Amino acid sequence: MPSYTAPTRDTRFIVNEVLDLASYGNLPGFEMVTPDVTDAVIDEGGKFCSEVLAPINQSGDQQGCIRHEDGSVTTPEGFKEAFEQFREAGWGTIAAPEEFGGQGMPHVLGFAMEEFISSANQAFGMYPGLTNGAISALIAKGSPEQKEMYLPKMISNEWTGTMNLTEPHCGTDLGMIRTKAEPQDDGSYSITGTKIFISAGEHDLADNIIHLVLAKTPGAPDSSKGISLFVVPKFLLDADGNPGERNGVVCGAIEHKMGIHANSTCVLNYDGAKGWMVGEENKGLAAMFIMMNAARLGVGIQGLSQAEVAYQNAVAYALDRRQGRALTGPAEPEAQADPIFVHPDVRRMLMDAKAFTEGMRALALWGGLLVDLTHKAQTEEERAEADMILGLMTPVIKGYGTDKGYEVATNMQQVFGGHGYIEEWGMSQFVRDARIAQIYEGTNGVQAMDLCGRKLAQNGGAAIQAFFKLVGEDIAAAKGDEVLGPLAEKLENALGEQQKATMWFMQNAMQNPNHLGAGAHHYMHIMGIVVLGLMWLRMAKVAQEKLGGSPDDKAFYEAKIATARYYMDRFVPDAGALRRKLESGADSMMALGEEAFATAA
Amino acid sequence: MPSYTAPTRDTRFIVNEVLDLASYGNLPGFEMVTPDVTDAVIDEGGKFCSEVLAPINQSGDQQGCIRHEDGSVTTPEGFKEAFEQFREAGWGTIAAPEEFGGQGMPHVLGFAMEEFISSANQAFGMYPGLTNGAISALIAKGSPEQKEMYLPKMISNEWTGTMNLTEPHCGTDLGMIRTKAEPQDDGSYSITGTKIFISAGEHDLADNIIHLVLAKTPGAPDSSKGISLFVVPKFLLDADGNPGERNGVVCGAIEHKMGIHANSTCVLNYDGAKGWMVGEENKGLAAMFIMMNAARLGVGIQGLSQAEVAYQNAVAYALDRRQGRALTGPAEPEAQADPIFVHPDVRRMLMDAKAFTEGMRALALWGGLLVDLTHKAQTEEERAEADMILGLMTPVIKGYGTDKGYEVATNMQQVFGGHGYIEEWGMSQFVRDARIAQIYEGTNGVQAMDLCGRKLAQNGGAAIQAFFKLVGEDIAAAKGDEVLGPLAEKLENALGEQQKATMWFMQNAMQNPNHLGAGAHHYMHIMGIVVLGLMWLRMAKVAQEKLGGSPDDKAFYEAKIATARYYMDRFVPDAGALRRKLESGADSMMALGEEAFATAA
Structure with missing residues (x-):
């Protein structure tokens, strides 16, 4: 079985020494992250991912999610328990605002944790990951009541969130969506339509699922200027704000995918589901981009994550497996053969992986710092500068990060020779899981x-x-x-x-x-x-x-x-x-x- | 479901116009392949692959092979019937020598057919493909009696063949093999050991399976200079040369692989199996290279094949799927969106695929011609020159062909966006099947x-x-x-x-x-x-x-x-x-x- 150790020394190097997080102590939320705190978060977070999430990664791939006749979905063995531990330890709340129960720490640390989570178990990481996307949109565009109703329980991971964009006939070109939102007398909307590829769309991990859904109001322009965003909870909230009546949204099928089997990718059928508009009518695209930009950075990190875990396992294999002799003469003459680590072509692949993952980690964490600076830098000018650079970096982190991440994962599988192709060794899963990151949240x-x-x-x-x-x-x-x-x-x-x-x-x-x-x-x-x-x-x-x-x-x-x-x-x-x-x-x-x-x- | 049409116009262009096969009419075996014959073989062969083999490719991937408790293996639905049709039509015999019942046609045509077969169904193609490798070794190194006993029924595909090289602890470094061959009084050898990754190692398609096995005789040098080659039939031949008593070789397991699910990749346990030496003692490596070189060219063609079939399906999708508008203004203003074929980044991937597959097809078929010339060119000098160039081309066809083949298959999957990641669309299978070609028959x-x-x-x-x-x-x-x-x-x-x-x-x-x-x-x-x-x-x-x-x-x-x-x-x-x-x-x-x-x- 493959293994994973969070590369915490390297993360601390980037956070403490390269980015020098301590030097930003004058910014709100940064004052609490002294190097001691930073190191504790990184080390404990890494430990949690290595010890709790990594051991159920391969079994999750093998078992996948199961949809039952009533539309309910069971996640693989151990996922529910792991998610409970994740929630209890508060790993989902690191960078969330304190106002709604988050810890308000820098995104730099949130991003570091995202890397560890995705390396340990990408399919697992998507449950809280999508929730974060939905949280971003609600923070930016939700009404005070909506924030109050949904954010605390989403941030605490009692509830999870989803993003509902794609329909069978349209993905990139969202102006073409057909899902309808009919206004009701009580100020809500009746949502009807079919959404596909909804990650974490239905599952057994949380008490409620808060769907953010793009739909069209009657008479809206037939283009991307005519889409609005709605919040549609799986269970409508009762008077106390707890999950009550079941809403009209059902998982119609789960997809058979190349990878990320342990994440339930759903067809969601909305049949007069009750929803409420988030932000302004016909301004759904802008709200969606808030979710998307956060999600794109997270997906770029997935490229890094799969490269990293594949690299760690390839290093172990290259040091263990013995075939042939070093070109410069036997490295271990007493053994029957040298470890394949001595062969330059193996080293080429390992060094490519090392140079990519360590460089990409620095880029991703710098991206996290830029996110923080867009919100928290002291002057408007600094915030604008950070926003400008972050805007440029987002497609590069997502596109380059996932293209190279897939390439590196593939090469790490190559280090294993024939064993790399056998599922038991786990390298195939890293490649198959890495593949999706080049596709979703906007193809590369x-x-x-x-x-x-x-x-x-x-x-x-x-x-x-x-x-x-x-x-x-x-x-x-x-x-x-x-x-x-x-x-x-x-x-x-x-x-x-x-x-x-x-x-x-x-x-x-x-x-x-x-x-x-x-x-x-x-x-x-x-x-x-x-x-x-x-x-x-x-x-x-x-x-x-x-x-x-x-x-x-x-x-x-x-x-x-x-x-x-x-x-x-x-x-x-x-x-x-x-x-x-x-x-x-x-x-x-x-x-x-x-x-x-x-x-x- | 994905589809496949053999690109016969392009094959005829290369064979008739670029290589100008007719100009080699003075060489033995070439005199029969007038352009009429060539075109008939290409067209009928292509039709067979498109109509018989392609329709069971996806179901074969989904069903895989099943090993039963007694070690027998059942191939997916339709494979047995398709293999019977393949055998009856004589598609396995095209380039085999007439002396043993083959049609003696140029390898150029055999290679063209190999491309079609692998595009239509790579896992299927490995059953006759491995047989061809075993045939090459027997032709080159077998005794007259061995040739007589095995070749006609292998060439007719009544029996299939395998190559048994890898063991759990060694693949590339074959000097380390541990399988033992003890000489017996009757001139045979008793073979004992475990071989892994044996493609087509056990199945229900043929009456007998002829294993070619690398093993060590007692006291043989502990290096690649100490390995000998043995022929070990699954069923020993009776006095009439028909399959009789079951030999001591059993499939102990079939591997769970990333792809080529419909080919049974076996662990074969040899327990005192009866075998006979092929060629000279301790010269097994040379015999193996004969199998390997033939197989490497075939594997290079697999890279082309998966790129080609993935390309065909991506073209169809790009013309059908509508998202967004051409950068130069709407291409089809009356429709809600343009086909994604108009987008330069989609065209880039399609053109990359087109340029690779058509160029690679020319290279592969030129490789086939070089194989013919090494055997049949009129002067010793011409034969030596062809052999020299072929030696140089073999690793390039295998290594470059499969690296690019995988890259192209991946990019064709990318054209499908999210649908490319869903197994039903078939693009994942092309990528997963293509992946093995970079690994087996010697990693790239x-x-x-x-x-x-x-x-x-x-x-x-x-x-x-x-x-x-x-x-x-x-x-x-x-x-x-x-x-x-x-x-x-x-x-x-x-x-x-x-x-x-x-x-x-x-x-x-x-x-x-x-x-x-x-x-x-x-x-x-x-x-x-x-x-x-x-x-x-x-x-x-x-x-x-x-x-x-x-x-x-x-x-x-x-x-x-x-x-x-x-x-x-x-x-x-x-x-x-x-x-x-x-x-x-x-x-x-x-x-x-x-x-x-x-x-x-």
């Missing part, structure tokens, strides 16, 4: 267009210019340094490629917007390479400073610098190739009509 | 080392120099041509990258062999890019010639040239990035010891 093609079609151009390109400045400053500061200089030079090459690609878009996309679409995926990957490079430069800088002081765990810091070198050697060269592909534009891509794609006999 | 890391560690250096680099000459000549001939010239120039860049990479290996690998291991995977991919580029240049050349004569299917040839342009725009730039990574060598890759890979709490 949608992320790429969000980045290139929306974020790049916003405010005359202010965000991307701010990003270039940020990277440029770190490069400039590192240049000339014996250790950091060579790293910075390679990162500068990648940055140069991104700047050329940006320029090419500016010069060509107006004339033909397909040029933008044809290069968006490549651009997202170039930016992923640059921003992970920035993380590595920052981590190497901290590591070098620590080494100057002869720290106890010298090997930890030396490994950071060595891995930064590997990153610059083996990740950065792709930026140039991607830029060249991007500059070939849309012409050869769009040259052929549909008849050229038919299979001719 | 093993392929890369076969290419770089063995093939590059053989005969003072004669093979790679011959390959460079071959590509260089096609480039030179195309230069200056208005259509072909720009394609050739881009291919020349890629060739230049491969030459630089080769030079770097020559200058650095002697000093530190890890430099070779650290770059082998990248080199294999560079070579894949170059050789697919060569295929595209050749296809474009033929297409351009045909267009000069105003052919009926003008659009077909125009699409070839357009796709060649796309290939040069979007595949070729990776060669430079891969070369730069390769030139970073082993230093940063091997810098860290195993303690740096431990997860620190």
Whole structure:
């Protein structure tokens, strides 16, 4: 059976040393997270995930969820008990506002915990994860009464939440939804329609499920400007605010999926279900984006998570499995063969994984800090700057993070050879679970267009210019340094490629917007390479400073610098190739009509 | 349910027009394959696969194989009937020698059929596929009596064959096998041991299963120089050569795998089973490589096959599914949304698939021709040249073909968005089935080392120099041509990258062999890019010639040239990035010891 240990040393390194969370002590909610508290949250959270959630990951995959004839759903063995422990320990409340019973700690710590949860058990993590998305929307758009009614019990995980967007005929293009919301005399709405792919849509973990549902009111515009958001509890609340009468929403089926078997992905049938509008009529898309942006960051972290757990198991296998001899001569001549860890092609895959996961962890936690700064930074200007950078980072964290996460998980499965293909070893599950993250919360093609079609151009390109400045400053500061200089030079090459690609878009996309679409995926990957490079430069800088002081765990810091070198050697060269592909534009891509794609006999 | 149509027009284009099979009419076995015969085989074979094998692909995945308490195995519904039809139609005999009842046709046609079979039903195709591997070994190394006893019924598919290499503790490093072969007084051997991952190891499709088994005779050297090959029938043959007494080999378990569920992957327990040595004692490795090389080409074709069938279904979905509007304005303003086919990022994935599958098909069929030429070319020199190029191509077809095949299958699943993750749509199966091809018959890391560690250096680099000459000549001939010239120039860049990479290996690998291991995977991919580029240049050349004569299917040839342009725009730039990574060598890759890979709490 595969195993998982939360990489808490690395998380503490990023939180305490790279991001230096303590230096933000003047911000609300940050004053409580002294390094002692931070370390305790990280260590205890990691322990909970490794000891409680990881052991039911594989059995959850094998058993899946079961829907009964009455539409109720049973989660796999142990999930109910684990969720109770999760709730009791308050792991769902870390970054939630104190006003509604949360702990009000920085999102940085919430994100660290999300990584551990998803590594240990991605399907489990989606139950509280979706709840967080619904909480975000209610905080931002709910009425005071709605907040009062739902938030405390959602934040405490007594109840869970869902996001109901997709319908059979539409996913990305939500303007096409058909679910109807008819206003009732009592101010509520009668919701009727079919929603599909509803994660955590029905289950036995909580006393109530609070569905947030996109629907159309009568006469609403037939586009994305005509959708409204509704809150539809599974059980209507009684006068005391407790679950009472069953509402008219039923799970019609659960999907048979490639992975995340332990999460119940439901078809939900709404048949005159009672719901209440959240926010303004026809402004549902904006509310949805609040849920989506939070969820997209979480999904990006899932890419990291599956890569990390797959990596840990591949390392153990590579050290245990003996086949062949090192190319430089037997490493362990007394044994019949050397561990496969000695083979460069195995090491290549492990180093790729190490460079990705540690870099991506830094990026994800920096993303968490940006979320905090958008809300809590002291000046309006700082908040706006954080929001701008976060907007740019969100599609990169989601798109690049999950594309690479899947690639790394696949390569870690490859380290196992034939055993990687056998379900008992658990590597197949990591790959199958990782796969969904490239698809949901907006496919990675949608992320790429969000980045290139929306974020790049916003405010005359202010965000991307701010990003270039940020990277440029770190490069400039590192240049000339014996250790950091060579790293910075390679990162500068990648940055140069991104700047050329940006320029090419500016010069060509107006004339033909397909040029933008044809290069968006490549651009997202170039930016992923640059921003992970920035993380590595920052981590190497901290590591070098620590080494100057002869720290106890010298090997930890030396490994950071060595891995930064590997990153610059083996990740950065792709930026140039991607830029060249991007500059070939849309012409050869769009040259052929549909008849050229038919299979001719 | 997914569908499959054999791409017979494209196969005929490659066989008749690009490879020009008719021009080899002076070679034995080729005289019978006039274009009429070729077309009939391709069309009927394609029809059989689409109509008989494809419809039981998804049900086979869902049902899997069932092992009963007595060790017998039942294949999924419809497999027995389909295999009977396959046998009766003689689809397994196309390229087998006439001497033993085969049709003696060129391997080119056998390979074309293998592609169709694997696209339609990869798990099914492995039953006759493994049989072909066993046949190759018996033809090359079997005694006249062994050939007489086994080959006719294996070639007719009355019996099937297997390859028994892997044991629980060893796969790649076969010198470590423990299965014992004790000589008996009657000249046979008593075989005892456990073999794992035996594809098609036990099933209900054939009257007998002929296992080819690697084992060690008493006192044999404790290395790969001490393994011998044995033929071990499931049922011993009676005096008339028919299956008689049950032999001591039993299926102890079937594996639970990520994919290819309909193929029974067995643990085979040999307990004093009666076997006979094939070829010389302690020369089993050489015999095994005969099986392996044939099998590796077949596995490379599986990469193509899964990419092709996934592509066909993604095209259909992209034309049917409507979401959003074209970036250049509504393509179908009267409809509520445009087909997703209009979106550049969808087109990017489809064009990547088209450029890969059509290029890879040309490479695979050229590989088939090279197999024929190694046996049948008129002069010893021509046979040696073909053998040299084939040796170089085999790891590239296997390694590059399956890496890209998996990537393309994954991207075709991506085209489906959320529906791609739901098993009913069938895209998950293509990805899961494609995954094994990167692993079995030598992982792709093993392929890369076969290419770089063995093939590059053989005969003072004669093979790679011959390959460079071959590509260089096609480039030179195309230069200056208005259509072909720009394609050739881009291919020349890629060739230049491969030459630089080769030079770097020559200058650095002697000093530190890890430099070779650290770059082998990248080199294999560079070579894949170059050789697919060569295929595209050749296809474009033929297409351009045909267009000069105003052919009926003008659009077909125009699409070839357009796709060649796309290939040069979007595949070729990776060669430079891969070369730069390769030139970073082993230093940063091997810098860290195993303690740096431990997860620190």
